[in-house]
Amino acid sequence: MSAKNVAVQRLSEGSRPELARHFLSLGREDVRLRFGVVISAAAIAQYVERIDFDADAVFGVYDEELALAAVAHVAFTEDMAELGVSVLPAYRGRGLGSALLARAAEHVRNRFVTRLFMHCLAENAAMMHIARKLGMDICVDTGEADAFVRLPPADPASVTGEFVEQRLALFDYALKSQAIRIRELAASARRSEG
DSSP states (O other): OOGGGOOOEEOOGGGHHHHHHHHHHSOHHHHHHHHSSOOOHHHHHHHHHHOOTTTSEEEEEEOTTSOEEEEEEEEEOSSOEEEEEEEOGGGTTSSHHHHHHHHHHHHHHHTTOOEEEEEEETTOHHHHHHHHHTTOEEEEETTEEEEEEEOOOOOHHHHHHHHHHHHHHHHHHHHHHHHHHHHHHHHHHHHHHO
C-alpha cells in the first residue's frame, strides 16, 4: 500500500475516545518515541483532552475495524506548525506515516503557514526516514532531531486536493462501517440458523 492509496481523514472533537485508545495501544517504547519520554496513561488522557480541534489539526487512518491505526497531530504557532506522528506496530511499513505527513503538509500549506517542524528522538529511524522522504532538513543534536521543511504557498490545486482527500477518507470510513455492519448481520443470521 503506497501513501497515495491511504485514506487520511481529518478528525474532529468526537474522535477523542478513539485517539485515547490509539495512544494507549502504543507500547512503552513507542510512547517514548512519540512523546520523547515515557508518559503515564493519565498523562496520555490529559494530552488527548487538551487537543484543540479548532486551532490544531488531527489526522487519522482507520483500519478495517474502524480503530485508528495511525495518527498525526499538527499544532499551529504564529508562523510554524509542529507535527507529531504515531503508527501502531501492526501497520508499520505500509505508507501510513508518509501519507499522514503528506496530508499534514498540505493542510499546513493551505493555512498559509510556510514552515512545518517535527521534533523527535534521533534514534527514531522510521520518522527520520519519513521526514527525509518529505524533503525535510534534519538537524541532530544530543540525541534529538529537529526536521524542518519550507512549504510552497497554497494554490487552487492544493486546496482542491485537500477537499477531495477529506471526502475520499470519509467515503472510505463509510465503506468500512458498512462492511462491519454486514459482517455483524451475517454473524447474527448464522447464530439464528444454528
